[in-house]
Amino acid sequence: DVKVTQSSRYLVKRTGEKVFLECVQDMDHENMFWYRQDPGLGLRLIYFSYDVKMKEKGDIPEGYSVSREKKERFSLILESASTNQTSMYLCASSFLGSGEDTIYFGEGSWLTVV
């Protein structure tokens, strides 16, 4: 089975702190994604990456950055956390460009910024 692992399930951070959310996948997928999920808004794409050291902005990249130094690992960084970044963050991965791709999700990371 595909495994997407998010290392932190629940975090509480203070306003202004730098926050790292880590994600690892074990299926050698090229694509990796970070989504944010909020009630009534569904899943919104923050950033995605289709290769090591490559990244593309999604729909809501402001206030976030990402890092992909290894193929299996994709990190989301909140440079200076704010209360409006309190949310559920979902990491996902998929193969690249085969046409019949499926996206697989991690369990999610609940972040509360106080």
Next chain:
Amino acid sequence: AQSVTQPDIHITVSEGASLELRCNYSYGATPYLFWYVQSPGQGLQLLLKYFSGDTLVQGIKGFEAEFKRSQSSFNLRKPSVHWSDAAEYFCAVSPGNQFYFGTGTSLTVIP
């Protein structure tokens, strides 16, 4: 631009009743289509997917979905709902490397 619409924000059904969750998409060609389920506090689990061929797709947990090109729809169905089906359901489309999700339908199952 691609978009996915799930017109029902919340649905309540009785246990044992049938279920249909609606999904409409906007895309120039036929995209790849998916349904995911999310239990409280968890990630999204794939229920089923449609890439081509038979327009009626079977998935896990007794779910099925039917692709109707003329209606740009991919509705999810289950003949008899179980209490454990209570969850959030997301429809998604993919024209290729990107995935677009609906805003979800929350399902409540009453005894």
